[in-house]
Amino acid sequence: MRLPSARLWPLLAALTAAATAGLVPAAPARAAGESEARQWLVRMKAAASGSNYEGTLVYSAGGVMSSSRVWHYQVGGQTYERMETQDGRQQRIYRHNDEVRTVWPQTRTAIVERRETLAAWSTTPQEVDPRAAESYDLKPEGEARVAGREAAVFLLTPRDTLRFAQRLWADRATGLMLRADVIAPDGSLLESSAFSVIDLGVKPQPDTVLQAMRLDDGLRIVRPQQQRTTLEAQGWAVAKPVQGFALAGCVLRGLEAGGSEPLMLQAVFSDGLTHVSVFVERFDPARHRNAMQAKLGATNTVMRRADEHWLTVVGDVPATALNQFAEVLVRRR
Amino acid sequence: MWLSALADGDAAALPHAAALWRDDADARERWHTYHLIGDVMRSEELSSPPGRDAAFVARLRTRLASEPVPFAPAASSPAPTAAAAQALRAHARHLGWRAPAAVAAGFVAVAVTVAWMRPQWPFGERGAASGEMASLAGSGMRAVSSDTPDAGAALVADGRMIRDARLDAYLRAHQAARGGSPAALPGGGLRSVEMLVAPLPAAAAPLPRPASEPR
Numbered sequence A: 001m002r003l004p005s006a007r008l009w010p011l012l013a014a015l016t017a018a019a020t021a022g023l024v025p026a027a028p029a030r031a032a033g034e035s036e037a038r039q040w041l042v043r044m045k046a047a048a049s050g051s052n053y054e055g056t057l058v059y060s061a062g063g064v065m066s067s068s069r070v071w072h073y074q075v076g077g078q079t080y081e082r083m084e085t086q087d088g089r090q091q092r093i094y095r096h097n098d099e100v101r102t103v104w105p106q107t108r109t110a111i112v113e114r115r116e117t118l119a120a121w122s123t124t125p126q127e128v129d130p131r132a133a134e135s136y137d138l139k140p141e142g143e144a145r146v147a148g149r150e151a152a153v154f155l156l157t158p159r160d161t162l163r164f165a166q167r168l169w170a171d172r173a174t175g176l177m178l179r180a181d182v183i184a185p186d187g188s189l190l191e192s193s194a195f196s197v198i199d200l201g202v203k204p205q206p207d208t209v210l211q212a213m214r215l216d217d218g219l220r221i222v223r224p225q226q227q228r229t230t231l232e233a234q235g236w237a238v239a240k241p242v243q244g245f246a247l248a249g250c251v252l253r254g255l256e257a258g259g260s261e262p263l264m265l266q267a268v269f270s271d272g273l274t275h276v277s278v279f280v281e282r283f284d285p286a287r288h289r290n291a292m293q294a295k296l297g298a299t300n301t302v303m304r305r306a307d308e309h310w311l312t313v314v315g316d317v318p319a320t321a322l323n324q325f326a327e328v329l330v331r332r333r
Numbered sequence B: 001m002w003l004s005a006l007a008d009g010d011a012a013a014l015p016h017a018a019a020l021w022r023d024d025a026d027a028r029e030r031w032h033t034y035h036l037i038g039d040v041m042r043s044e045e046l047s048s049p050p051g052r053d054a055a056f057v058a059r060l061r062t063r064l065a066s067e068p069v070p071f072a073p074a075a076s077s078p079a080p081t082a083a084a085a086q087a088l089r090a091h092a093r094h095l096g097w098r099a100p101a102a103v104a105a106g107f108v109a110v111a112v113t114v115a116w117m118r119p120q121w122p123f124g125e126r127g128a129a130s131g132e133m134a135s136l137a138g139s140g141m142r143a144v145s146s147d148t149p150d151a152g153a154a155l156v157a158d159g160r161m162i163r164d165a166r167l168d169a170y171l172r173a174h175q176a177a178r179g180g181s182p183a184a185l186p187g188g189g190l191r192s193v194e195m196l197v198a199p200l201p202a203a204a205a206p207l208p209r210p211a212s213e214p215r
Helices: A010-020 A026-050 A131-135 A206-214 A319-325 B002-007 B011-023 B025-042 B050-066 B082-111 B122-126 B129-138 B165-176
Strands: A053-061 A064-075 A078-085 A092-096 A099-104 A109-114 A136-146 A149-158 A165-171 A177-183 A189-200 A220-222 A226-229 A236-238 A246-253 A264-270 A275-282 A292-296 A299-306 A309-315 A329-331 B142-144 B154-156
Touching: A026 A064, A026 A136, A026 A149, A026 A165, A026 A177, A064 A206, A078 A206, A092 A206, A099 A206, A131 A136, A136 A165, A149 A177, A275 A319, A275 B165, A292 A319, A299 A319, A299 B165, A309 A319, A309 B165, B002 B011, B002 B025, B011 B025
Parallel strands: A109 A220, A292 B154
Antiparallel strands: A053 A064, A053 A189, A064 A078, A078 A092, A092 A099, A099 A109, A136 A149, A149 A165, A165 A177, A177 A189, A226 A246, A236 A329, A246 A264, A264 A275, A275 A309, A292 A299, A299 A309, B142 B154
């Protein structure tokens, strides 16, 4: 890793030099570094939505690697996205703004749904959720080279044990996130998503996405039911909020694998960087057998019973945090 | 005589030889010398100062004395890890006579592979699900006991494993909550969680039923 370029962070370099000379306390240097990092996060979010790019994203967790090709176009305020798995079973995801179609060509199955963004649920849409700064320490870590491009590296260290640290690489030229690592408390790598190949500023081709989304020929289409709701409307309330996480929204939904099951409540909590889902359904001894915990990469799942309900908590957070989430909701009526 | 009979492998001599060994210091010395000669004849490295063996026996005695008396007919099914074994023992203390059943149940819970993984699809390439389970028992599966006794054993996936359809569905729903967030943001990318649509004829996995008429 090279030293931070003086052109880019003159203030940080000067303050750091002064701090080491003992003339200026280290706190302003850290604060300058944090605000630089926060600006990078803003750039990252803007670049992810606003640029046109295509590339190959490699996801690895626990020794398992899989790659997928990603196309992302932004044309006239509309977002078009296409993702295709390169390994294992074929799966393609097409997205036009909120509408998402997931297709498995080998089994001729497709799921069509409308996914509302988390940002749409919060009352004050922001580019970078300032609440993330409450829960994480932002620290610039210098530079590195990813997918043939120069990138600035940032480390987000959690301020408590309820979340994982993340290291992000942002393209110097555009701010696009090139790599994200989720790191366990002991420093080991839980999972990593990185572009191995990326082309920025490509010519947008939204028709490839739109045509694929209109294609119904021979596909079995599943439309999972979902509707936005509130905790109060469903008779629940937040009893013991988990530190740093706020309720982002609630959805009443069915799981697509069983279309005739009663709808369940999904409450989503976010800390600005990661999110946790709490699924609540009526306890059914036939379907809900053993309480369990499971984990793959950074995603942990906890399933257990709470009186007459069955809770499933899923999130990219430590299992201890998930157990706290299982106590978050309380029945009001 | 009893000692030499025991040294020759005569099991019937054991009680007599053991009593002799306990009571007669000379007998102990003869026993030690006999075995030392045998060891040294086989290899020079096996010769050691006499105090070492005596110290070993003393240590063994104290360790045996501090070993808890098992109250269950031997937790015979070996717990996969020390941590799991400890948790099971702690659990067993509460259960009393139900302890052996709890141990067995714990072991079964660990042996059941419930995990999911990214886009790799094992069935088509590898064949029967049961074969998959058997091969997994050795490969990278680790059981971690949880804090709350009700929560059961946690399973850590290190490789290709069988998928659970319902677990997949929850994961999909969780990922979907990111909504229309683009791939190039933390937490993004194609973490494809596949529905378990098994190609095997006797497959138990449910096919997705359409929620409405396909158009």
